[in-house]
Amino acid sequence: MDHSADAHRTDLMTITRYVLNEQSKHPESRGDFTILLNHIVLGCKFVCSAVNKAGLAKLIGLAGETNVQGEEQKKLDVLSNEVFVKALVSSGRTCILVSEEDEEATFVEPSKRGKYAVVFDPLDGSSNIDCGVSIGTIFGIYMMKDDGEPKLEDVLQPGKNMVAAGYCMYGSSCNLVLSTGRGVNGFTLDPSLGEFILTHPDIKVPKKGKIYSVNEGNASNWDVATAKFVEKCKFPKDGSPAKSLRYIGSMVADVHRTLLYGGIFLYPADKKSPNGKLRVLYEVFPMSFLMEQAGGQAFTGKERALDLVPKKIHERSPIFLGSYDDVEAIKALYAEQQKE
Numbered sequence: 001m002d003h004s005a006d007a008h009r010t011d012l013m014t015i016t017r018y019v020l021n022e023q024s025k026h027p028e029s030r031g032d033f034t035i036l037l038n039h040i041v042l043g044c045k046f047v048c049s050a051v052n053k054a055g056l057a058k059l060i061g062l063a064g065e066t067n068v069q070g071e072e073q074k075k076l077d078v079l080s081n082e083v084f085v086k087a088l089v090s091s092g093r094t095c096i097l098v099s100e101e102d103e104e105a106t107f108v109e110p111s112k113r114g115k116y117a118v119v120f121d122p123l124d125g126s127s128n129i130d131c132g133v134s135i136g137t138i139f140g141i142y143m144m145k146d147d148g149e150p151k152l153e154d155v156l157q158p159g160k161n162m163v164a165a166g167y168c169m170y171g172s173s174c175n176l177v178l179s180t181g182r183g184v185n186g187f188t189l190d191p192s193l194g195e196f197i198l199t200h201p202d203i204k205v206p207k208k209g210k211i212y213s214v215n216e217g218n219a220s221n222w223d224v225a226t227a228k229f230v231e232k233c234k235f236p237k238d239g240s241p242a243k244s245l246r247y248i249g250s251m252v253a254d255v256h257r258t259l260l261y262g263g264i265f266l267y268p269a270d271k272k273s274p275n276g277k278l279r280v281l282y283e284v285f286p287m288s289f290l291m292e293q294a295g296g297q298a299f300t301g302k303e304r305a306l307d308l309v310p311k312k313i314h315e316r317s318p319i320f321l322g323s324y325d326d327v328e329a330i331k332a333l334y335a336e337q338q339k340e
């Protein structure tokens with residue numbers, strides 16, 4: 001067997017190697033974050049494997065379907081939640097978990113406790129599961145300041161206090177995008193190696209983009225600023241070309257494209273949903289953290305998204321994020337609206 005092709009690949013930057021390199025820059029570090037991240041990565045690989053087989057579920061008895069024996073199988077979002085809760089608790093490095101799928105926060109039992117709180121959306125884009133369109137997992141990590149008993153307030157912190165955030169997109173390839181507060185890096189799962197390899201080092205979102213991304217079905221309920229902004233995307237009056245509309249309906253996929261190609265992703269407030277749809281802790285914050293780390297901006301319609309202080313774990317907020325100049329344009333329209 002010829003191993004030469006594999007041999008020259010051993011110098012690739014795997015995610016484990018990357019995190020160990022980062023760890024070595026902090027001599028005081030005891031490797032807790034590295035262990036936590038390894039467990040998150042394992043969760044992503046598990047979910048990726050389940051997502052890849054989702055279309056076969058009816059035949060071989062997988063998530064979300066009744067199998068050939070007539071047994072009801074767990075839905076993919078429920079399964080993903082269980083995968084991540086188990087992975088995070090067994091890391092021994094977490095004390096509080098907040099998941100979109102669980103009404104209450106999970107307080108890890110003292111014998112398995114560590115200093116990190118993790119907020120996550122185990123499977124984002126659930127309406128896209130059954131048609132095989134890209135979906136993902138989103139996560140954000142806070143570090144506890146002291147060894148005291150963990151409290152809910154420990155996770156009701158502004159997004160700027162996160163020590164890391166990321167997502168894994170289960171798409172035509174499996175991509176894990178991560179920031180530990182020093183830029184953004186993208187890794188692609190090599191299925192034959194079972195390793196995430198650094199494929200998108202130091203991602204920077206273009207300063208201005210050619211794409212806007214929003215559910216235009218809600219347009220009749222938008223406020224004036226959002227409506228004006230979308231109108232300008234379609235019919236710019238400053239001589240710039242009209243922007244293209246791209247909307248997948250999975251935040252992970254829409255944000256991933258925005259990070260790589262530039263432009264803006266919007267989930268605004270509307271008359272029916274005055275706080276928008278997306279959840280502050282595990283959708284808005286991690287994606288805003290990544291966008292700022294990539295040189296873009298994230299805005300709620302009122303303030304910098306990462307300054308928001310959530311009062312409830314499942315709180316929602318409008319969000320506008322993406323290329324610096326595009327978010328600047330919507331900020332100007334909201335400033336105008338506030339004056340009127």
Ligand SMILES: O=P(O)(O)OC[C@H]1O[C@](O)(COP(=O)(O)O)[C@@H](O)[C@@H]1O
Pocket residue numbers: 100121123124125126127215249250251252267277
């Ligand atoms: O269907 P809509 O209203 O456009 O909403 C799409 C948004 O809803 C979400 O699917 C919500 O996430 P979940 O699937 O985790 O509930 C986002 O991924 C996406 O941006």
Ligand SMILES: [Mg+2]
Pocket residue numbers: 121123124125251283
């Ligand atoms: Mg979601």
Ligand SMILES: [Mg+2]
Pocket residue numbers: 077100121122123124125126
């Ligand atoms: Mg979800």
